[in-house]
Amino acid sequence: MEQTLFPSPHALLILTIFFFLSPSIADQACQKSCGDIPLRYPFSSGTGCGDPRFHPYITCNDHQQLTFTTHTGCYPISYIDYANQVLYITDPTMSTCNCNQPSKGFGLDWDAPFTFHGDTIFALLDCSSTSPVYSPNGMFNDRNNSSRVALCDNRGLPICGFLYGCKPIVSLNIPISGCCVYTPVNFGPSFEMDLEKLKCGSYSGFYSFNGRESDADSWKYGIAIKYKFAIDNVYPSWCSSCEQSGGVCGYSGPLDSFICNCPPGFNTTTNCFFGDSFNGASKFLPNQKSWIWLVVGLIFKDLKF
Structure with missing residues (x-):
């Protein structure tokens, strides 16, 4: 009887799903630094991260240079004093x-x-x-x-x-x-x-x-x-919880609703320990290695020798 080393249709389906998911799992979309400068709320590395009011003015370019932009030009940011809410350009x-x-x-x-x-x-x-x-x-x-x-x-x-x-x-x-x-x-x-x-x-x-x-x-x-963070200039508690759990504060949707961007690439509406995922289901956030071993195990289990 001839041996086959090809995975079954079931395993191929699992493998296909994994590759579609892997871009969102492999990397955290929001960076925690730009060059040598740490990034914390309200600043960010790009669209969907930080506070949307600040994104047009504070950006991280392709050369990992944090830049402050006004109508008079673009200026390199040399340091951010988060404790006193001051940036130096x-x-x-x-x-x-x-x-x-x-x-x-x-x-x-x-x-x-x-x-x-x-x-x-x-x-x-x-x-x-x-x-x-x-x-x-x-x-x-x-x-x-x-x-x-x-x-x-x-x-x-x-x-x-x-x-x-x-x-x-x-x-x-x-x-x-x-x-x-x-x-x-x-x-x-x-x-x-x-x-x-x-x-x-x-x-x-x-x-x-x-x-x-x-x-x-x-x-x-x-x-x-x-x-300033807002009119009352109070650091948002929901963002503090997100950052303490290893996430990066961000926003999404037509109303720029808060999200917590977590490694390895998931968004939640609370923090990276426990939280309502962006689609509304409360769950643990999986580790990238766990996903890889799970998929590999299912594929080999389905192989027919």
């Missing part, structure tokens, strides 16, 4: 003590859930003598021309002195009178730092003197941005 066109270069400015989208952190200081550089920043009446701070704000902080003059003492700026022989220090007190969520409109050549931003106020080369250059 860098602007490649920003001037520092090591490099003076032209820039178009920086701004936040008016409808984005971000504001400038109080530690951020902006200095406008190489401003024209006819710049509106020197107007005693300041300039209008909204499109309706409803109110004026002063744009320069006179207490920031020492900062200008330290910045204009940097070699790249000294070599250009730019007068210090062309420097204006902004502070976030004048920045609303829709503030636009349009350097062309302000008639300034560049700007510098930093969020810490790093303990050496008179040494501009030691300052921490970049922009500190605050974010």
